[in-house]
Amino acid sequence: MTVRVSRFWLRVLTAVAAALLLMVPAPTSVAVSQGGVRDTADEAARSIERAEDVLGEQLEEVGIPGGAVAVVSGGRVQARGVGDAGAGRAATGATPFVIGSASKSFTALAVLQLVDSGEVELDAPVREYVPEFELAPGEPVDEITVRHLLQQTSGLDDLTGGPLLASAADGTPEEAVAEVSGAVLVSSPGERWAYANVNFVLAGLVVERVSGLTYGDYVQLRIFDPLEMTHSHVASAPAAADGLSSGHRFWFGLPVATDPTQRQATLAAGYLISSAEDLGRYLAMYLAGGLAADGTRIVSAEALETMLAPAMDAHLGPWADGQASHYAMGWFRGGPWGDDVVFHPGNTPDTSTLLLFSPAEDVAVATVVNASNESPVPGNPFISDRVTRNVAHAALGQPVLELPSFQRFYLLFDLAVLIPLGLALWGLLRASRAVGTSIRERRRVWRGVGVATRTVTAAALVLLLMTLGWASAWTWAPDLALVVAALAVILFLTAVLRLLPLLRRRDDAHAAAGPASRDRLPARQGPRS
Structure with a gap:
């Protein structure tokens, strides 16, 4: 302005x-x-x-x-x-x-x-x-x-x-x-x-x-x-x-x-x-x-x-x-x-x-x-x-x-945004490949931490854009606004894909435990006289 x-x-x-x-x-x-x-x-x-x-x-x-x-x-x-x-x-x-x-x-x-x-x-x-x-x-x-x-x-x-x-x-x-x-x-x-x-x-x-x-x-x-x-x-x-x-x-x-x-x-x-x-x-x-x-x-x-x-x-x-x-x-x-x-x-x-x-x-x-x-x-x-x-x-x-040096500044700027974008995209690719695989028990906690970290980071980036106002950020710094929005979307999608195997493992565990649990229940007794 x-x-x-x-x-x-x-x-x-x-x-x-x-x-x-x-x-x-x-x-x-x-x-x-x-x-x-x-x-x-x-x-x-x-x-x-x-x-x-x-x-x-x-x-x-x-x-x-x-x-x-x-x-x-x-x-x-x-x-x-x-x-x-x-x-x-x-x-x-x-x-x-x-x-x-x-x-x-x-x-x-x-x-x-x-x-x-x-x-x-x-x-x-x-x-x-x-x-x-x-x-x-x-x-x-x-x-x-x-x-x-x-x-x-x-x-x-x-x-x-x-x-x-x-x-x-x-x-x-x-x-x-x-x-x-x-x-x-x-x-x-x-x-x-x-x-x-x-x-x-x-x-x-x-x-x-x-x-x-x-x-x-x-x-x-x-x-x-x-x-x-x-x-x-x-x-x-x-x-x-x-x-x-x-x-x-x-x-x-x-x-x-x-x-x-x-x-x-x-x-x-x-x-x-x-x-x-x-x-x-x-x-x-x-x-x-x-x-x-x-x-x-x-x-x-x-x-x-x-x-x-x-x-x-x-x-x-x-x-x-x-x-x-x-x-x-x-x-x-x-x-x-x-x-x-x-x-x-x-x-x-x-x-x-x-x-x-x-x-x-x-x-x-x-x-x-x-x-x-x-x-x-x-x-x-x-x-x-x-x-x-x-x-x-x-x-x-x-x-x-x-x-x-304008060129040096933008070289550093471009690297600063391309590196996290590249890492985020790599994480998204890995998450998409892992959707159908099983998770070892010892890795479940770390997977949960990763999901939480990505979710919080994506939320923070969205909050940043909301605080600035998307229209204002897009008007004054469109390249930066695009990068922040893209990071938020990629991290959120990665978190969702990482969460799916965790949810499926829990459902599988419940399904496997269901019949055994019923077998362990005591036989129903008739009414006492």
Whole structure:
């Protein structure tokens, strides 16, 4: 769904690991506002060339089919595409991609526009605008404010909700919010940061209720159109007509093309569609203090300052190599680049994005690629995110980090799943051959232990899939979900086949003992007088 740097998947990877142990196109360029120009034209050209080169090299190294990058430098947006956008189409700077959780900044901007107009109060309770928002009885739902939503400090976290909030199904924003009606807060509102898509689904509903427009229509009219983002969309049908890039999910290390996931239920949290060139225009607005290229004010400087002010510590863990970061409103600050840099990654099940800008350096970078890899197992390098990070490093003239070996990771992953699957299948074959054979008495206990062990393991794997939700697991890690389900089925069938001889031996024993037992009974005596 969206950026998946979450405690949900960190918990999942531990459970999954335990379960497994058991068993080049022409560039486009547009002029924007010239305020705060830093780079010369030559420097800007070198910046986009470095970014394009690194993007192309790393996509080829990893096997991701295509992507695009835009660099805003010296008051100019330059965008280039690399590789394949699907159906034999070359990726260009104008190719639309689903941008994942980078959508959150658009939602925060929309709310701040309404703050500018006096229609939204940041410190007003969310229920003032979305009265149907409910939590478990006794939870302080009325204390959660609009500011808490935008700063991810509502007390809700990424474990909250069901299939809609996990991008495993689609519906309406109202239905997505209804999934938290029985939720218990993990902290008091405003106490600490916790990433949760539902915060921005709620913020999108605030935009709808106040403006009288759907969230998508509002973003189109108030953000996309004024910024001339002509290849940006709020629904998949017009995006497809505009050449929407395909997505890709990794199956055991091989990228498999998909129709890119696009969810209206969580549109405000992670499913807007845009091109690298358009995202460059969007970032140029931030560098210009809230102004579009033609001088139109999109948001006030005061609101922009509020939006970008770092609030709570935000923990990105391995994604940021353990470096400290903060969350503002729909944006992170710090991480690998230091507090002066504003950024937000975005992941859907089949695309990856990184938006980044530095007001101090007057430079911005937008990168989109048409694959994502979120398999929640130890050692996963989250390779698509590493690629987008390196493109940003290259554009900024910083050292490009060496990529972890994607091939080595998937070699180990494939072995880790094939070995238990192979052993389980061998056990199933042996069990099928032993169905008609007799069991020695001394082996009956061990056979019973084997049946119990396989049954418990199969039940644990089924419980794991139930806990994750099959739809969610299939959406975000289909190869792993398939392996877990297959192991559960094989182990259960093996247990049944191993149990049959035990049951037959018991029935045979009863049958053999029956006549002898009757012979030992005393003869019936007649009634006494």
